[in-house]
Amino acid sequence: xVDRTKTKRKTKSKTKILIPILSLLLLTGCANQLPPGxxxxxxxxxxxxxIYPPNGTINFKDDHISFDFSEYVDKNSFKEAVFISPQINxxxxxxxxxxxxxxxxxxxxxxxxxxxVTIGTDVADVHNRNKMSQSYNLTFxxxxxxxKRTISGKVxxxxxxxxxxxxxxxxxxxxxxxxxxxEYVTQTGKDGxxxxxxxxxxxxxxxxxxxxxxxxxxxxxxxxxxxxSTEIYLEKNDTTVNNINFKMTNFDTEPPRILKAIMTxxxxxxxxxTESLTHSSIKSENFYIMDSTLNKKISLKYIYAKDLxxxxxxxxxxxxxxxxxxxxxxxxxxEDVFGNKTINDAINLIYSNRVDTTKPKLIxxxxxxxxxxxxxxxxxxxFYFSDYIDTTSAKEGIxxxxxxxxxxxxxxxxxxxxxFKIITSxxxxxxxxxxxxxxxxxxxxxxxxxxxxxxxxxxxTINALNFSGITGKVKNLKTELLVYVxxxxxxxxxxYKQLLNKSxxxxxxxxxxGKYNLWCFVDSDKNEKYSFGYFxxxxxxxxxxYLNSVLELKPRWVQADIILEFK
Numbered sequence: 004x005v006d007r008t009k010t011k012r013k014t015k016s017k018t019k020i021l022i023p024i025l026s027l028l029l030l031t032g033c034a035n036q037l038p039p040g041x042x043x044x045x046x047x048x049x050x051x052x053x054i055y056p057p058n059g060t061i062n063f064k065d066d067h068i069s070f071d072f073s074e075y076v077d078k079n080s081f082k083e084a085v086f087i088s089p090q091i092n093x094x095x096x097x098x099x100x101x102x103x104x105x106x107x108x109x110x111x112x113x114x115x116x117x118x119x120v121t122i123g124t125d126v127a128d129v130h131n132r133n134k135m136s137q138s139y140n141l142t143f144x145x146x147x148x149x150x151k152r153t154i155s156g157k158v159x160x161x162x163x164x165x166x167x168x169x170x171x172x173x174x175x176x177x178x179x180x181x182x183x184x185x186e187y188v189t190q191t192g193k194d195g196x197x198x199x200x201x202x203x204x205x206x207x208x209x210x211x212x213x214x215x216x217x218x219x220x221x222x223x224x225x226x227x228x229x230x231x232s233t234e235i236y237l238e239k240n241d242t243t244v245n246n247i248n249f250k251m252t253n254f255d256t257e258p259p260r261i262l263k264a265i266m267t268x269x270x271x272x273x274x275x276x277t278e279s280l281t282h283s284s285i286k287s288e289n290f291y292i293m294d295s296t297l298n299k300k301i302s303l304k305y306i307y308a309k310d311l312x313x314x315x316x317x318x319x320x321x322x323x324x325x326x327x328x329x330x331x332x333x334x335x336x337x338e339d340v341f342g343n344k345t346i347n348d349a350i351n352l353i354y355s356n357r358v359d360t361t362k363p364k365l366i367x368x369x370x371x372x373x374x375x376x377x378x379x380x381x382x383x384x385x386f387y388f389s390d391y392i393d394t395t396s397a398k399e400g401i402x403x404x405x406x407x408x409x410x411x412x413x414x415x416x417x418x419x420x421x422x423f424k425i426i427t428s429x430x431x432x433x434x435x436x437x438x439x440x441x442x443x444x445x446x447x448x449x450x451x452x453x454x455x456x457x458x459x460x461x462x463x464t465i466n467a468l469n470f471s472g473i474t475g476k477v478k479n480l481k482t483e484l485l486v487y488v489x490x491x492x493x494x495x496x497x498x499y500k501q502l503l504n505k506s507x508x509x510x511x512x513x514x515x516x517g518k519y520n521l522w523c524f525v526d527s528d529k530n531e532k533y534s535f536g537y538f539x540x541x542x543x544x545x546x547x548x549y550l551n552s553v554l555e556l557k558p559r560w561v562q563a564d565i566i567l568e569f570k
């Protein structure tokens with residue numbers, strides 16, 4: 004560890020050494036200038052090598068602290084990564100000298116208080132923007148003892164790096180995390196793990212927040228959040244609480260609104276929304292055109308999603324509109340994926356009488372054409388077109404056959420007027436070739452146009468022997484509530500869920516080989532899915548536990564005797 008005096012002496016000696024070396028380089032460089040040599044790209048993250056004061060210092064009286072890094076770091080990234088718990092009064096001043104930075108307090112620190120200064124993982128080096136792999140905590144006290152209470156855990160999320168952990172000391176009144184800053188903060192590392200040190204005695208509530216604006220306030224519209232499954236009581240000075248874990252979600256509380264409505268031609272109305280809509284909102288009866296000049300309400304018959312996110316819809320208009328009228332598009336009962344509903348919304352409709360020359364095209368198929376791992380039981384085949392299609396005539400243009408051209412019974416369900424799914428009425432044979440033939444001259448849009456040629460979707464069913472599976476048990480589960488085990492694909496989008504039996508054992512069969520996360524949750528609200536809780540009024544998330552390692556499930560092999568243990 005170094006203090007400021009030692010650091011200044013070290014910096015001065017460095018300067019004396021560099022001057023003659025620099026002069027020599029200038030002299031030799033004039034004679035023969037060479038391009039810079041190549042080499043491996045720097046991927047080493049910066050780390051803190053020296054600090055002041057030493058970790059665990061008591062009776063701290065100075066007005067500054069310092070950190071010395073292993074390399075030059077970006078100053079702005081450092082400033083955005085400094086978090087002090089509890090909050091201090093006044094501003095911080097930053098003084099840099101080479102790789103060292105000194106933080107000066109503009110106001111005196113509180114007496115008899117343990118402070119934790121966290122340097123988060125957003126600190127990046129100057130050359131290649133490598134970020135710190137783990138956050139760093141410096142703990143010191145202005146009194147004669149250090150609060151040694153700690154809380155640790157992990158954020159489970161596809162992107163767990165740099166998530167803020169907010170700890171609030173709670174009183175009787177409801178906590179408003181949108182307007183009140185936390186007493187203690189830290190930040191997760193690359194693996195999502197975190198640790199809060201130096202916490203005082205009391206009752207605490209924790210949240211994990213992807214704090215977009217780094218303002219230490221939760222803002223539902225832009226910040227993802229995780230809510231702990233319990234509140235925490237810290238008593239003795241050496242209390243340690245582990246496994247306070249989080250799953251991230253987004254609590255959008257604003258209903259969807261129409262951003263714009265444009266007629267791209269005489270038939271097509273492109274409508275864009277502020278966010279994704281539910282499938283149930285994509286109904287033509289939820290929309291109509293209002294001609295305010297003629298006081299006329301015009302119904303719309305057809306609709307489809309323009310993109311898979313369902314933020315853009317296309318409505319089909321069969322009526323003659325008056326371009327001289329004031330036209331509005333009105334929407335009723337549109338709902339976003341978070342359950343927020345707009346009862347009524349309206350926007351000016353930009354008119355066009357351009358002739359409709361569109362032609363329907365098949366733009367996407369799921370699973371991909373030619374795949375050899377389609378399930379022989381319950382597999383869905385999804386087809387997406389670029390434009391409205393007449394569903395009645397389209398049904399006449401679909402044929403499902405095996406390699407001997409024998410018809411396969413199937414059912415068809417239209418998502419909207421431009422997409423549908425096909426599912427077989429019974430199981431197929433495994434390791435067998437099949438095809439779904441689309442006679443595209445039956446896929447007709449409103450102006451009568453059809454696609455140019457037929458389409459044959461070929462696939463092969465998976466070999467039943469190539470499935471994988473798992474067996475195991477959940478231990479230390481102290482509840483009589485229902486518990487679900489979830490196997491969630493990392494290398495694919497497969498999800499397998501199973502209700503745990505009374506013996507707390509599970510067996511998941513017919514699993515497609517690949518990498519998976521295994522976890523389970525206590526279904527406290529009995530809705531058969533994981534509930535994230537809520538921030539205000541506070542509702543804890545459901546308790547869950549993850550297997551520490553990713554499972555790599557191989558074909559024709561069952562991974563047995565897996566243990567999930569609540570701690």
